[in-house]
Amino acid sequence: MLFKAIHLQGIQSGKITLAFRRWEKASVKSGSLLHTAVGLVEICKVKTVSENEITDKDALEAGFRDKQQLLESFTHNTTATIFKITVRYHSADPRIKLSAQTDLSAQHFADLKTKLARLDNHSRQGHWTRKILLAIKDNPNLHALGIAKLTGFEKEWLKLNIRKLKNLGLTISHRVGYELSPLGNSFVEKLSTEK
Structure with a gap:
């Protein structure tokens, strides 16, 4: 609505x-x-x-x-x-407070990984969450069509699924485009240090 x-x-x-x-x-x-x-x-x-x-x-x-x-x-x-x-x-919106967090505990990190794995495993698109998070990190404020072209995902599907990342506090939506939240940046940074 x-x-x-x-x-x-x-x-x-x-x-x-x-x-x-x-x-x-x-x-x-x-x-x-x-x-x-x-x-x-x-x-x-x-x-x-x-x-x-x-x-x-x-x-x-x-x-x-x-x-x-x-x-x-x-x-x-x-x-x-x-x-x-x-x-x-x-x-x-409680997502605002959530997304502003920068101190990511080991438990919170593990919980986010589990939730993203669930999104990946239940998607017909396969493993998409990491690809989208990295595309947003590398191209802040890029609109959905631009991210769709970079990643190969359909624009409307992409917008719907970026909203799922926002609900976890990982992204911020602007009038035009997206960026990683402080929490999202902490998560991606920690993810990149994993072997």
């Missing part, structure tokens, strides 16, 4: 407490946490509604001027169900 930057700012400030989506089926669940540009957003409640049940007050709480503007924001799929989603700002 994606949010526009202006809506994320409203959620973070507490001004926006609702979101509306027109989907074939719900793609979020009550109680789940979404990683966003402003931190974690909690999905508090999800219910289906009809257009007639949406009020101007609901639209304001979702960050729109009025009900009409909200309805115009929906995709053109008029047969899909409308979901009314109660949201709230939960906390800062």
Whole structure:
């Protein structure tokens, strides 16, 4: 579930407490946490509604001027169900604190190696994690297409899987491109000293 930057700012400030989506089926669940540009957003409640049940007050709480503007924001799929989603700002993104670590204990290093091996072993692409980490290390701020050309991986697949590395605190995403986090640099450095 994606949010526009202006809506994320409203959620973070507490001004926006609702979101509306027109989907074939719900793609979020009550109680789940979404990683966003402003931190974690909690999905508090999800219910289906009809257009007639949406009020101007609901639209304001979702960050729109009025009900009409909200309805115009929906995709053109008029047969899909409308979901009314109660949201709230939960906390800062824990990956930021994780990625800022530079002191990598032997246990943490071993845990990261195990997690990366699991990603490699469950991928149809084979062993990709080390290749991608090294490509990002050697080409900081290079965009996904550039990394795809360097590594031979498909761009959309690459973006999805770099996100998995980010979830482990190893990479940082910028508006354009990626770089290794302090933790990622420590991990790659320690990896390179292994025999």
